[in-house]
Amino acid sequence: MDRSGRLAWVPHLALLIGIAITAFPIYVCFIASTQTTTEILAAPMSLLPGGHFFENYGEALTKGTALTTGVPVARFLLNSLIMALVIAVGKIAISLISAYAIVFFRFPGRMICFWLIFVTLMLPVEVRIMPTFEVVANLGLIDSYVGLTVPLIASATATLLFRQFFLTLPDELIEAARLDGAGPLRFFKDVVLPLSSTNIAALFVILFVYGWNQYLWPLLVTNSASMTTIVIGIRTMIGGGDAPTPWNLVMATTVLAMLPPLAVVVLMQRWFVKGLVDSEK
Amino acid sequence: MQRRVVFDNKILPYLLVAPQLVITIVFFFWPAGEAVYFSLERQDAFGISTVFVGLDNFADVLSDPNYLHSLWVTAGFSVAVAALALVPALLLAVLADRVVRGASLYKTLLMMPYAVAPAIAGVLWLFLFAPGIGLVALLLKRLGVDWNYMLNGDQAMLLVVLAASWKQVSYNFLFFLAGLQSIPKSLIEAAAIDGAGATRRFWTIILPLLSPTTFFLIVVNIVYAFFDTFGVIHAVTGGGPAKATEILVYKVYDDGVVGLDLGGSSAQSVILMVIVVALTAIQFRYVERKVHY
Numbered sequence: 001m002d003r004s005g006r007l008a009w010v011p012h013l014a015l016l017i018g019i020a021i022t023a024f025p026i027y028v029c030f031i032a033s034t035q036t037t038t039e040i041l042a043a044p045m046s047l048l049p050g051g052h053f054f055e056n057y058g059e060a061l062t063k064g065t066a067l068t069t070g071v072p073v074a075r076f077l078l079n080s081l082i083m084a085l086v087i088a089v090g091k092i093a094i095s096l097i098s099a100y101a102i103v104f105f106r107f108p109g110r111m112i113c114f115w116l117i118f119v120t121l122m123l124p125v126e127v128r129i130m131p132t133f134e135v136v137a138n139l140g141l142i143d144s145y146v147g148l149t150v151p152l153i154a155s156a157t158a159t160l161l162f163r164q165f166f167l168t169l170p171d172e173l174i175e176a177a178r179l180d181g182a183g184p185l186r187f188f189k190d191v192v193l194p195l196s197s198t199n200i201a202a203l204f205v206i207l208f209v210y211g212w213n214q215y216l217w218p219l220l221v222t223n224s225a226s227m228t229t230i231v232i233g234i235r236t237m238i239g240g241g242d243a244p245t246p247w248n249l250v251m252a253t254t255v256l257a258m259l260p261p262l263a264v265v266v267l268m269q270r271w272f273v274k275g276l277v278d279s280e281k
Numbered sequence: 282m283q284r285r286v287v288f289d290n291k292i293l294p295y296l297l298v299a300p301q302l303v304i305t306i307v308f309f310f311w312p313a314g315e316a317v318y319f320s321l322e323r324q325d326a327f328g329i330s331t332v333f334v335g336l337d338n339f340a341d342v343l344s345d346p347n348y349l350h351s352l353w354v355t356a357g358f359s360v361a362v363a364a365l366a367l368v369p370a371l372l373l374a375v376l377a378d379r380v381v382r383g384a385s386l387y388k389t390l391l392m393m394p395y396a397v398a399p400a401i402a403g404v405l406w407l408f409l410f411a412p413g414i415g416l417v418a419l420l421l422k423r424l425g426v427d428w429n430y431m432l433n434g435d436q437a438m439l440l441v442v443l444a445a446s447w448k449q450v451s452y453n454f455l456f457f458l459a460g461l462q463s464i465p466k467s468l469i470e471a472a473a474i475d476g477a478g479a480t481r482r483f484w485t486i487i488l489p490l491l492s493p494t495t496f497f498l499i500v501v502n503i504v505y506a507f508f509d510t511f512g513v514i515h516a517v518t519g520g521g522p523a524k525a526t527e528i529l530v531y532k533v534y535d536d537g538v539v540g541l542d543l544g545g546s547s548a549q550s551v552i553l554m555v556i557v558v559a560l561t562a563i564q565f566r567y568v569e570r571k572v573h574y
Binding site: 011012014015018019022023024025026028029032040041043044045047094095097098100101102103104105106107110113116117120121122123124126127128129130131132133134135136150151153154159167171174175183184185187209212213215216219220231232234235238247250251254257258261262264265266269273276277 | 284286287288290291293294295297298300301302304305306307308309310311312313314315316319369372373376377379380383387389390391392393394395396397398399400401402404405406407408409413414416419447450451452455456459508509511512515516530533534537538543546547550553554557558561
Protein backbone atom coordinates (compact mmCIF):
# COMPACT_ATOMS: atom_id res chain seq x y z
CA MET A 1 0.00 0.00 0.00
CA ASP A 2 1.12 3.55 -0.66
CA ARG A 3 1.43 4.63 2.93
CA SER A 4 5.05 5.68 2.41
CA GLY A 5 4.13 9.30 3.17
CA ARG A 6 5.62 10.66 -0.04
CA LEU A 7 2.25 11.25 -1.68
CA ALA A 8 0.09 10.87 1.42
CA TRP A 9 -1.20 14.45 1.15
CA VAL A 10 -2.76 13.89 -2.31
CA PRO A 11 -5.91 12.06 -1.14
CA HIS A 12 -6.34 14.57 1.67
CA LEU A 13 -6.16 17.48 -0.74
CA ALA A 14 -8.62 15.85 -3.14
CA LEU A 15 -11.03 15.06 -0.30
CA LEU A 16 -10.81 18.63 0.97
CA ILE A 17 -11.67 19.91 -2.50
CA GLY A 18 -14.64 17.53 -2.61
CA ILE A 19 -15.79 18.69 0.79
CA ALA A 20 -15.36 22.34 -0.19
CA ILE A 21 -17.64 21.84 -3.20
CA THR A 22 -20.12 19.90 -1.06
CA ALA A 23 -20.17 22.46 1.73
CA PHE A 24 -20.00 25.65 -0.35
CA PRO A 25 -23.76 26.02 -1.06
CA ILE A 26 -24.55 25.41 2.63
CA TYR A 27 -21.86 27.89 3.73
CA VAL A 28 -23.08 30.65 1.40
CA CYS A 29 -26.63 30.04 2.60
CA PHE A 30 -25.57 30.46 6.22
CA ILE A 31 -23.57 33.62 5.44
CA ALA A 32 -26.51 35.16 3.59
CA SER A 33 -28.74 34.42 6.57
CA THR A 34 -26.62 36.77 8.70
CA GLN A 35 -26.68 39.73 6.30
CA THR A 36 -29.28 42.29 5.25
CA THR A 37 -31.01 42.04 1.87
CA THR A 38 -29.08 45.12 0.75
CA GLU A 39 -25.78 43.46 1.64
CA ILE A 40 -26.79 40.33 -0.28
CA LEU A 41 -27.79 42.38 -3.33
CA ALA A 42 -24.41 44.21 -3.26
CA ALA A 43 -23.30 41.77 -6.00
CA PRO A 44 -21.04 40.14 -5.08
CA MET A 45 -22.10 39.62 -1.48
CA SER A 46 -19.42 39.25 1.16
CA LEU A 47 -18.34 35.73 2.10
CA LEU A 48 -17.91 36.73 5.73
CA PRO A 49 -20.72 36.58 8.28
CA GLY A 50 -22.75 39.77 8.68
CA GLY A 51 -24.04 41.19 11.94
CA HIS A 52 -27.73 40.40 11.57
CA PHE A 53 -27.91 36.81 12.74
CA PHE A 54 -30.34 37.30 15.64
CA GLU A 55 -32.38 39.92 13.78
CA ASN A 56 -32.98 37.70 10.73
CA TYR A 57 -33.66 34.48 12.58
CA GLY A 58 -35.89 36.29 15.07
CA GLU A 59 -37.90 37.93 12.32
CA ALA A 60 -38.27 34.71 10.30
CA LEU A 61 -39.24 32.63 13.31
CA THR A 62 -41.80 35.01 14.78
CA LYS A 63 -43.12 37.04 11.84
CA GLY A 64 -42.56 35.11 8.63
CA THR A 65 -42.76 37.13 5.43
CA ALA A 66 -45.44 38.85 3.40
CA LEU A 67 -45.48 35.98 0.92
CA THR A 68 -46.21 33.42 3.62
CA THR A 69 -49.14 35.68 4.56
CA GLY A 70 -47.54 36.39 7.91
CA VAL A 71 -47.42 32.78 9.12
CA PRO A 72 -44.25 32.60 11.23
CA VAL A 73 -41.58 30.06 10.34
CA ALA A 74 -41.88 28.62 13.86
CA ARG A 75 -45.28 27.27 12.81
CA PHE A 76 -43.76 25.61 9.70
CA LEU A 77 -41.09 24.06 11.89
CA LEU A 78 -43.72 22.66 14.24
CA ASN A 79 -45.66 21.17 11.31
CA SER A 80 -42.51 19.59 9.87
CA LEU A 81 -41.53 18.21 13.26
CA ILE A 82 -44.97 16.65 13.79
CA MET A 83 -44.91 15.21 10.29
CA ALA A 84 -41.39 13.74 10.60
CA LEU A 85 -41.97 12.28 14.07
CA VAL A 86 -45.39 10.77 13.34
CA ILE A 87 -44.13 9.22 10.10
CA ALA A 88 -40.93 7.83 11.67
CA VAL A 89 -42.55 6.47 14.84
CA GLY A 90 -45.71 5.31 13.05
CA LYS A 91 -43.86 3.49 10.30
CA ILE A 92 -41.58 1.75 12.76
CA ALA A 93 -44.50 0.73 15.00
CA ILE A 94 -46.79 -0.73 12.34
CA SER A 95 -43.90 -2.37 10.48
CA LEU A 96 -42.60 -4.01 13.65
CA ILE A 97 -45.92 -5.61 14.51
CA SER A 98 -46.80 -6.66 10.97
CA ALA A 99 -43.36 -8.21 10.43
CA TYR A 100 -43.73 -9.94 13.81
CA ALA A 101 -47.07 -11.43 12.74
CA ILE A 102 -45.70 -12.59 9.39
CA VAL A 103 -42.58 -14.21 10.84
CA PHE A 104 -43.70 -15.65 14.18
CA PHE A 105 -47.17 -16.93 13.30
CA ARG A 106 -48.58 -19.26 10.70
CA PHE A 107 -52.08 -18.23 9.68
CA PRO A 108 -54.28 -18.49 6.59
CA GLY A 109 -53.55 -15.56 4.26
CA ARG A 110 -50.05 -15.01 5.64
CA MET A 111 -48.38 -14.95 2.24
CA ILE A 112 -51.14 -12.77 0.77
CA CYS A 113 -50.50 -10.22 3.51
CA PHE A 114 -46.79 -10.37 2.81
CA TRP A 115 -47.23 -9.80 -0.91
CA LEU A 116 -49.80 -7.01 -0.42
CA ILE A 117 -47.24 -5.18 1.69
CA PHE A 118 -44.32 -6.04 -0.58
CA VAL A 119 -46.01 -4.75 -3.76
CA THR A 120 -46.35 -1.25 -2.28
CA LEU A 121 -42.62 -0.89 -2.91
CA MET A 122 -43.62 -0.32 -6.51
CA LEU A 123 -46.22 2.37 -5.84
CA PRO A 124 -44.48 5.53 -4.60
CA VAL A 125 -46.74 8.56 -4.02
CA GLU A 126 -45.31 10.19 -7.10
CA VAL A 127 -46.98 7.73 -9.47
CA ARG A 128 -50.46 7.96 -7.96
CA ILE A 129 -50.68 11.67 -7.29
CA MET A 130 -54.21 12.48 -8.43
CA PRO A 131 -56.08 9.40 -7.18
CA THR A 132 -54.41 9.46 -3.76
CA PHE A 133 -55.30 13.12 -3.50
CA GLU A 134 -58.92 12.25 -4.37
CA VAL A 135 -59.04 9.60 -1.67
CA VAL A 136 -57.62 11.96 0.95
CA ALA A 137 -60.02 14.72 -0.14
CA ASN A 138 -63.01 12.34 0.00
CA LEU A 139 -62.05 11.35 3.53
CA GLY A 140 -62.00 15.06 4.48
CA LEU A 141 -58.32 14.96 5.45
CA ILE A 142 -57.08 18.02 3.51
CA ASP A 143 -55.24 20.48 5.78
CA SER A 144 -55.02 18.03 8.67
CA TYR A 145 -52.11 16.30 10.37
CA VAL A 146 -53.79 12.95 9.72
CA GLY A 147 -53.88 13.64 5.98
CA LEU A 148 -50.29 14.85 6.08
CA THR A 149 -48.91 11.76 7.81
CA VAL A 150 -51.06 8.61 7.77
CA PRO A 151 -51.01 7.99 3.98
CA LEU A 152 -47.18 7.92 4.14
CA ILE A 153 -46.99 5.57 7.13
CA ALA A 154 -47.34 2.25 5.29
CA SER A 155 -43.83 1.16 4.35
CA ALA A 156 -42.71 -2.01 2.70
CA THR A 157 -39.04 -1.17 3.30
CA ALA A 158 -39.28 -1.12 7.09
CA THR A 159 -41.44 -4.26 7.18
CA LEU A 160 -38.99 -6.13 4.96
CA LEU A 161 -36.04 -5.03 7.09
CA PHE A 162 -37.66 -6.24 10.31
CA ARG A 163 -38.80 -9.47 8.64
CA GLN A 164 -35.25 -10.18 7.52
CA PHE A 165 -33.92 -9.50 11.00
CA PHE A 166 -36.60 -11.62 12.72
CA LEU A 167 -35.76 -14.57 10.47
CA THR A 168 -32.19 -14.55 11.82
CA LEU A 169 -33.27 -14.95 15.46
CA PRO A 170 -32.56 -18.51 16.69
CA ASP A 171 -35.51 -20.88 17.31
CA GLU A 172 -34.14 -21.58 20.78
CA LEU A 173 -35.27 -18.12 21.83
CA ILE A 174 -38.92 -18.98 21.26
CA GLU A 175 -38.57 -22.43 22.79
CA ALA A 176 -37.00 -20.94 25.89
CA ALA A 177 -39.76 -18.34 26.08
CA ARG A 178 -42.39 -21.07 25.80
CA LEU A 179 -40.81 -23.09 28.59
CA ASP A 180 -40.95 -19.97 30.74
CA GLY A 181 -44.63 -19.72 29.90
CA ALA A 182 -44.30 -16.46 27.96
CA GLY A 183 -46.98 -15.82 25.33
CA PRO A 184 -46.43 -14.07 21.99
CA LEU A 185 -47.02 -10.57 23.36
CA ARG A 186 -44.67 -11.10 26.27
CA PHE A 187 -42.04 -12.54 23.92
CA PHE A 188 -42.39 -9.51 21.65
CA LYS A 189 -42.03 -7.04 24.49
CA ASP A 190 -39.24 -8.75 26.42
CA VAL A 191 -37.15 -10.38 23.69
CA VAL A 192 -37.85 -9.14 20.18
CA LEU A 193 -38.17 -5.43 20.92
CA PRO A 194 -34.89 -5.08 22.87
CA LEU A 195 -33.03 -7.10 20.21
CA SER A 196 -34.39 -4.81 17.49
CA SER A 197 -33.19 -1.59 19.12
CA THR A 198 -30.27 -1.04 16.73
CA ASN A 199 -32.49 -1.55 13.70
CA ILE A 200 -35.10 0.76 15.18
CA ALA A 201 -32.52 3.49 15.77
CA ALA A 202 -31.19 3.20 12.22
CA LEU A 203 -34.67 3.28 10.70
CA PHE A 204 -35.61 6.22 12.85
CA VAL A 205 -32.85 8.34 11.28
CA ILE A 206 -33.75 7.33 7.73
CA LEU A 207 -37.49 7.79 8.25
CA PHE A 208 -37.16 11.08 10.14
CA VAL A 209 -35.17 12.51 7.23
CA TYR A 210 -37.71 11.01 4.80
CA GLY A 211 -40.65 12.56 6.64
CA TRP A 212 -39.01 15.94 7.14
CA ASN A 213 -37.99 16.22 3.50
CA GLN A 214 -41.36 15.31 1.95
CA TYR A 215 -42.35 17.75 -0.75
CA LEU A 216 -45.02 16.58 -3.16
CA TRP A 217 -47.35 15.22 -0.50
CA PRO A 218 -47.59 18.34 1.72
CA LEU A 219 -47.86 20.40 -1.46
CA LEU A 220 -50.97 18.40 -2.41
CA VAL A 221 -52.77 17.99 0.91
CA THR A 222 -52.26 21.42 2.46
CA ASN A 223 -53.98 24.56 1.23
CA SER A 224 -53.64 26.93 4.16
CA ALA A 225 -50.20 28.37 4.89
CA SER A 226 -50.55 27.55 8.60
CA MET A 227 -50.70 23.79 7.90
CA THR A 228 -47.77 23.51 5.52
CA THR A 229 -44.23 22.32 6.18
CA ILE A 230 -41.04 24.37 6.22
CA VAL A 231 -39.74 22.92 2.94
CA ILE A 232 -42.89 24.07 1.13
CA GLY A 233 -42.83 27.32 3.10
CA ILE A 234 -39.43 28.27 1.66
CA ARG A 235 -40.72 27.76 -1.85
CA THR A 236 -43.62 30.17 -1.23
CA MET A 237 -41.19 32.80 0.14
CA ILE A 238 -39.27 33.01 -3.11
CA GLY A 239 -41.47 35.43 -4.98
CA GLY A 240 -42.26 35.48 -8.65
CA GLY A 241 -41.39 38.63 -10.54
CA ASP A 242 -43.60 41.06 -8.61
CA ALA A 243 -42.39 41.18 -5.04
CA PRO A 244 -38.68 41.35 -4.21
CA THR A 245 -37.50 38.18 -2.45
CA PRO A 246 -36.30 38.82 1.14
CA TRP A 247 -33.22 36.64 0.59
CA ASN A 248 -31.86 37.09 4.12
CA LEU A 249 -35.08 35.66 5.60
CA VAL A 250 -35.31 32.94 2.96
CA MET A 251 -31.77 31.83 3.76
CA ALA A 252 -32.38 31.94 7.53
CA THR A 253 -35.45 29.76 6.99
CA THR A 254 -33.40 27.41 4.78
CA VAL A 255 -30.82 26.98 7.55
CA LEU A 256 -33.64 26.28 10.02
CA ALA A 257 -35.10 23.71 7.62
CA MET A 258 -31.78 21.89 7.23
CA LEU A 259 -30.79 21.85 10.89
CA PRO A 260 -33.09 19.18 12.42
CA PRO A 261 -32.50 16.40 9.84
CA LEU A 262 -28.79 17.28 9.76
CA ALA A 263 -28.57 17.04 13.54
CA VAL A 264 -30.34 13.67 13.54
CA VAL A 265 -28.04 12.28 10.83
CA VAL A 266 -24.80 13.55 12.35
CA LEU A 267 -25.61 12.67 15.97
CA MET A 268 -26.94 9.20 15.12
CA GLN A 269 -24.56 8.44 12.24
CA ARG A 270 -23.23 5.24 13.80
CA TRP A 271 -26.65 3.57 13.44
CA PHE A 272 -27.64 5.51 10.37
CA VAL A 273 -24.83 4.32 8.09
CA LYS A 274 -25.30 0.70 9.09
CA GLY A 275 -29.06 0.95 8.72
CA LEU A 276 -28.91 2.67 5.35
CA VAL A 277 -26.62 0.10 3.83
CA ASP A 278 -28.53 -2.83 5.40
CA SER A 279 -32.02 -1.64 4.54
CA GLU A 280 -31.22 -1.50 0.84
CA LYS A 281 -29.83 -5.00 0.62
CA MET B 282 -38.66 -18.54 3.99
CA GLN B 283 -40.32 -19.22 7.30
CA ARG B 284 -39.45 -20.20 10.82
CA ARG B 285 -39.77 -23.73 12.16
CA VAL B 286 -41.02 -22.75 15.57
CA VAL B 287 -44.00 -20.37 15.67
CA PHE B 288 -46.73 -19.28 18.04
CA ASP B 289 -50.27 -20.63 17.84
CA ASN B 290 -52.94 -18.00 17.89
CA LYS B 291 -56.00 -17.61 15.72
CA ILE B 292 -56.75 -13.90 16.06
CA LEU B 293 -53.59 -12.14 17.20
CA PRO B 294 -51.65 -12.23 13.90
CA TYR B 295 -54.56 -10.61 12.07
CA LEU B 296 -54.71 -7.84 14.65
CA LEU B 297 -50.98 -7.26 14.24
CA VAL B 298 -51.00 -6.95 10.44
CA ALA B 299 -54.28 -5.01 10.39
CA PRO B 300 -52.90 -1.44 10.81
CA GLN B 301 -50.45 -1.83 7.96
CA LEU B 302 -52.93 -3.62 5.72
CA VAL B 303 -55.68 -1.05 6.27
CA ILE B 304 -53.37 1.86 5.42
CA THR B 305 -51.95 -0.02 2.46
CA ILE B 306 -55.38 -0.79 1.04
CA VAL B 307 -56.88 2.67 1.63
CA PHE B 308 -53.91 4.73 0.48
CA PHE B 309 -52.12 2.42 -1.98
CA PHE B 310 -54.42 -0.07 -3.64
CA TRP B 311 -57.54 2.03 -3.76
CA PRO B 312 -55.75 5.02 -5.41
CA ALA B 313 -53.73 2.76 -7.70
CA GLY B 314 -56.95 1.05 -8.77
CA GLU B 315 -58.57 4.43 -9.29
CA ALA B 316 -55.64 5.53 -11.42
CA VAL B 317 -56.24 2.56 -13.70
CA TYR B 318 -60.01 3.21 -13.68
CA PHE B 319 -59.71 6.96 -14.37
CA SER B 320 -57.19 6.29 -17.11
CA LEU B 321 -59.89 4.39 -19.02
CA GLU B 322 -62.51 7.12 -18.96
CA ARG B 323 -62.88 10.76 -19.87
CA GLN B 324 -64.71 13.61 -18.17
CA ASP B 325 -66.52 16.38 -20.05
CA ALA B 326 -65.36 19.98 -19.63
CA PHE B 327 -67.60 20.59 -16.61
CA GLY B 328 -66.78 17.37 -14.80
CA ILE B 329 -70.45 16.32 -14.85
CA SER B 330 -70.46 13.22 -17.01
CA THR B 331 -67.81 10.65 -17.73
CA VAL B 332 -67.60 8.17 -20.58
CA PHE B 333 -65.60 4.98 -20.89
CA VAL B 334 -63.00 5.48 -23.60
CA GLY B 335 -60.91 2.32 -23.35
CA LEU B 336 -57.26 2.92 -24.14
CA ASP B 337 -57.88 6.29 -25.83
CA ASN B 338 -56.20 8.22 -23.03
CA PHE B 339 -53.07 6.12 -23.43
CA ALA B 340 -53.12 6.60 -27.19
CA ASP B 341 -53.50 10.35 -26.67
CA VAL B 342 -50.72 10.53 -24.11
CA LEU B 343 -48.28 8.45 -26.13
CA SER B 344 -48.90 10.44 -29.31
CA ASP B 345 -48.77 13.82 -27.55
CA PRO B 346 -45.56 15.57 -28.64
CA ASN B 347 -45.41 17.26 -25.21
CA TYR B 348 -45.38 13.87 -23.51
CA LEU B 349 -42.71 12.48 -25.81
CA HIS B 350 -40.69 15.62 -25.20
CA SER B 351 -41.07 15.10 -21.45
CA LEU B 352 -39.96 11.49 -21.86
CA TRP B 353 -36.76 12.64 -23.58
CA VAL B 354 -36.18 15.34 -20.96
CA THR B 355 -36.56 12.71 -18.22
CA ALA B 356 -34.17 10.30 -19.93
CA GLY B 357 -31.50 12.97 -20.37
CA PHE B 358 -32.03 14.31 -16.88
CA SER B 359 -31.79 10.93 -15.15
CA VAL B 360 -28.71 9.80 -17.06
CA ALA B 361 -26.98 13.11 -16.28
CA VAL B 362 -27.95 13.00 -12.60
CA ALA B 363 -26.88 9.36 -12.21
CA ALA B 364 -23.52 9.99 -13.89
CA LEU B 365 -22.79 13.19 -12.00
CA ALA B 366 -23.83 11.63 -8.67
CA LEU B 367 -21.96 8.34 -9.14
CA VAL B 368 -18.54 9.28 -10.56
CA PRO B 369 -17.54 11.88 -7.92
CA ALA B 370 -18.98 9.64 -5.18
CA LEU B 371 -16.81 6.72 -6.29
CA LEU B 372 -13.74 8.92 -6.48
CA LEU B 373 -14.35 10.36 -3.00
CA ALA B 374 -15.05 6.91 -1.55
CA VAL B 375 -11.79 5.49 -2.97
CA LEU B 376 -9.91 8.43 -1.45
CA ALA B 377 -11.71 8.22 1.91
CA ASP B 378 -10.99 4.49 2.02
CA ARG B 379 -7.26 5.20 1.67
CA VAL B 380 -6.76 7.89 4.25
CA VAL B 381 -6.30 6.85 7.83
CA ARG B 382 -6.16 10.10 9.73
CA GLY B 383 -9.33 12.19 9.66
CA ALA B 384 -11.34 9.53 7.82
CA SER B 385 -14.38 9.78 10.08
CA LEU B 386 -14.43 13.58 9.88
CA TYR B 387 -14.36 13.46 6.07
CA LYS B 388 -17.15 10.92 6.15
CA THR B 389 -19.33 13.04 8.42
CA LEU B 390 -18.86 16.14 6.27
CA LEU B 391 -19.54 14.32 3.01
CA MET B 392 -22.70 12.75 4.40
CA MET B 393 -24.32 16.12 5.14
CA PRO B 394 -26.22 16.65 1.87
CA TYR B 395 -28.08 13.37 2.49
CA ALA B 396 -30.08 15.18 5.17
CA VAL B 397 -30.99 18.08 2.85
CA ALA B 398 -34.38 17.92 1.13
CA PRO B 399 -34.24 17.88 -2.69
CA ALA B 400 -36.27 21.10 -2.82
CA ILE B 401 -33.85 22.78 -0.41
CA ALA B 402 -30.89 21.55 -2.44
CA GLY B 403 -32.65 23.31 -5.32
CA VAL B 404 -32.98 26.54 -3.34
CA LEU B 405 -29.30 26.44 -2.29
CA TRP B 406 -28.12 26.11 -5.88
CA LEU B 407 -30.70 28.58 -7.14
CA PHE B 408 -29.24 31.13 -4.73
CA LEU B 409 -25.75 30.59 -6.18
CA PHE B 410 -26.99 30.80 -9.77
CA ALA B 411 -29.67 33.50 -9.50
CA PRO B 412 -28.88 36.09 -12.20
CA GLY B 413 -27.66 39.37 -10.72
CA ILE B 414 -27.38 38.00 -7.14
CA GLY B 415 -25.81 34.55 -7.09
CA LEU B 416 -22.04 34.31 -6.65
CA VAL B 417 -21.60 31.75 -9.42
CA ALA B 418 -23.93 33.68 -11.72
CA LEU B 419 -21.84 36.83 -11.18
CA LEU B 420 -18.65 34.91 -11.83
CA LEU B 421 -20.09 33.48 -15.04
CA LYS B 422 -21.12 36.94 -16.14
CA ARG B 423 -17.61 38.21 -15.53
CA LEU B 424 -16.29 35.34 -17.63
CA GLY B 425 -18.54 36.48 -20.44
CA VAL B 426 -21.23 33.79 -20.16
CA ASP B 427 -24.72 35.05 -20.83
CA TRP B 428 -26.25 33.27 -17.83
CA ASN B 429 -29.98 33.30 -17.21
CA TYR B 430 -31.52 29.95 -16.39
CA MET B 431 -34.99 31.51 -16.43
CA LEU B 432 -34.71 32.11 -20.18
CA ASN B 433 -32.25 29.48 -21.36
CA GLY B 434 -33.52 25.88 -21.26
CA ASP B 435 -30.09 24.23 -21.33
CA GLN B 436 -28.89 26.35 -18.45
CA ALA B 437 -32.05 25.52 -16.48
CA MET B 438 -31.39 21.83 -17.08
CA LEU B 439 -27.78 22.21 -15.97
CA LEU B 440 -28.90 23.89 -12.76
CA VAL B 441 -31.46 21.22 -11.78
CA VAL B 442 -28.98 18.44 -12.65
CA LEU B 443 -26.34 20.06 -10.39
CA ALA B 444 -28.75 20.47 -7.49
CA ALA B 445 -30.22 16.97 -7.83
CA SER B 446 -26.87 15.19 -8.11
CA TRP B 447 -25.18 17.25 -5.36
CA LYS B 448 -27.69 15.82 -2.91
CA GLN B 449 -27.31 12.25 -4.16
CA VAL B 450 -23.48 12.14 -4.02
CA SER B 451 -23.62 11.57 -0.24
CA TYR B 452 -25.83 8.54 -0.55
CA ASN B 453 -23.67 6.97 -3.25
CA PHE B 454 -20.52 7.81 -1.32
CA LEU B 455 -21.73 5.89 1.75
CA PHE B 456 -22.58 2.82 -0.33
CA PHE B 457 -19.33 2.86 -2.27
CA LEU B 458 -17.37 3.26 0.95
CA ALA B 459 -19.19 0.33 2.54
CA GLY B 460 -18.50 -1.69 -0.62
CA LEU B 461 -14.81 -0.79 -0.62
CA GLN B 462 -14.42 -1.65 3.04
CA SER B 463 -15.82 -5.11 2.41
CA ILE B 464 -13.11 -5.91 -0.17
CA PRO B 465 -10.49 -8.07 1.57
CA LYS B 466 -7.31 -6.08 2.06
CA SER B 467 -5.23 -9.19 1.41
CA LEU B 468 -6.45 -9.24 -2.20
CA ILE B 469 -5.26 -5.70 -2.82
CA GLU B 470 -1.98 -6.29 -1.01
CA ALA B 471 -1.33 -9.42 -3.07
CA ALA B 472 -1.80 -7.40 -6.25
CA ALA B 473 0.51 -4.70 -4.92
CA ILE B 474 3.20 -7.28 -4.17
CA ASP B 475 2.82 -8.58 -7.73
CA GLY B 476 3.69 -5.07 -8.85
CA ALA B 477 0.28 -3.70 -9.84
CA GLY B 478 0.19 0.07 -9.35
CA ALA B 479 -2.67 1.95 -7.73
CA THR B 480 -4.40 2.71 -11.02
CA ARG B 481 -4.10 -0.84 -12.27
CA ARG B 482 -5.41 -2.22 -8.95
CA PHE B 483 -8.42 0.08 -9.23
CA TRP B 484 -9.40 -1.02 -12.74
CA THR B 485 -8.65 -4.73 -12.43
CA ILE B 486 -9.58 -5.54 -8.84
CA ILE B 487 -11.51 -2.82 -7.04
CA LEU B 488 -13.92 -1.80 -9.79
CA PRO B 489 -14.96 -5.37 -10.77
CA LEU B 490 -15.51 -6.27 -7.12
CA LEU B 491 -17.60 -3.13 -6.70
CA SER B 492 -19.78 -3.93 -9.69
CA PRO B 493 -22.74 -5.26 -7.65
CA THR B 494 -22.76 -2.03 -5.62
CA THR B 495 -22.39 0.06 -8.76
CA PHE B 496 -25.22 -1.69 -10.55
CA PHE B 497 -27.49 -1.37 -7.56
CA LEU B 498 -26.67 2.33 -7.28
CA ILE B 499 -27.32 2.97 -10.97
CA VAL B 500 -30.88 1.66 -10.56
CA VAL B 501 -31.40 3.57 -7.30
CA ASN B 502 -30.09 6.79 -8.85
CA ILE B 503 -32.35 6.49 -11.87
CA VAL B 504 -35.35 5.89 -9.61
CA TYR B 505 -34.25 8.93 -7.58
CA ALA B 506 -33.96 11.09 -10.69
CA PHE B 507 -37.35 9.93 -11.98
CA PHE B 508 -39.37 10.46 -8.81
CA ASP B 509 -37.63 12.13 -5.89
CA THR B 510 -36.42 15.16 -7.81
CA PHE B 511 -39.91 16.61 -8.12
CA GLY B 512 -39.02 19.09 -5.36
CA VAL B 513 -35.93 20.33 -7.20
CA ILE B 514 -37.88 20.97 -10.40
CA HIS B 515 -40.88 22.52 -8.66
CA ALA B 516 -38.78 24.83 -6.50
CA VAL B 517 -36.22 25.90 -9.11
CA THR B 518 -37.71 25.98 -12.61
CA GLY B 519 -41.35 24.91 -12.43
CA GLY B 520 -40.68 22.74 -15.47
CA GLY B 521 -39.64 25.72 -17.57
CA PRO B 522 -38.49 27.61 -19.46
CA ALA B 523 -40.71 26.36 -22.29
CA LYS B 524 -40.98 22.88 -20.69
CA ALA B 525 -37.20 22.39 -20.95
CA THR B 526 -37.05 20.76 -17.49
CA GLU B 527 -40.50 19.15 -17.40
CA ILE B 528 -39.79 15.61 -16.24
CA LEU B 529 -42.56 12.98 -16.27
CA VAL B 530 -43.51 13.26 -12.60
CA TYR B 531 -43.76 17.02 -12.93
CA LYS B 532 -45.99 16.62 -15.95
CA VAL B 533 -48.34 14.25 -14.09
CA TYR B 534 -48.63 16.87 -11.36
CA ASP B 535 -49.02 19.76 -13.79
CA ASP B 536 -51.64 18.06 -15.99
CA GLY B 537 -53.57 16.63 -13.06
CA VAL B 538 -53.44 19.20 -10.26
CA VAL B 539 -52.97 22.38 -12.28
CA GLY B 540 -54.58 21.36 -15.59
CA LEU B 541 -57.29 19.15 -13.99
CA ASP B 542 -57.07 16.57 -16.79
CA LEU B 543 -57.93 13.54 -14.66
CA GLY B 544 -57.98 10.95 -17.45
CA GLY B 545 -54.70 12.05 -19.05
CA SER B 546 -52.93 12.45 -15.72
CA SER B 547 -54.09 9.00 -14.57
CA ALA B 548 -52.94 7.41 -17.83
CA GLN B 549 -49.53 8.99 -17.21
CA SER B 550 -49.59 7.64 -13.64
CA VAL B 551 -50.25 4.13 -14.94
CA ILE B 552 -47.34 4.44 -17.38
CA LEU B 553 -45.11 5.58 -14.51
CA MET B 554 -46.23 2.58 -12.43
CA VAL B 555 -45.15 0.29 -15.26
CA ILE B 556 -41.76 2.03 -15.32
CA VAL B 557 -41.33 1.58 -11.54
CA VAL B 558 -42.31 -2.09 -11.75
CA ALA B 559 -39.75 -2.60 -14.52
CA LEU B 560 -37.00 -0.84 -12.56
CA THR B 561 -37.84 -2.81 -9.40
CA ALA B 562 -37.79 -6.05 -11.37
CA ILE B 563 -34.33 -5.22 -12.71
CA GLN B 564 -33.19 -4.43 -9.18
CA PHE B 565 -34.43 -7.76 -7.82
CA ARG B 566 -33.00 -9.78 -10.68
CA TYR B 567 -29.70 -8.26 -9.77
CA VAL B 568 -30.15 -9.10 -6.08
CA GLU B 569 -30.60 -12.76 -7.04
CA ARG B 570 -27.51 -12.63 -9.22
CA LYS B 571 -25.53 -11.17 -6.37
CA VAL B 572 -26.15 -14.27 -4.28
CA HIS B 573 -24.24 -16.36 -6.81
CA TYR B 574 -21.54 -13.77 -7.18
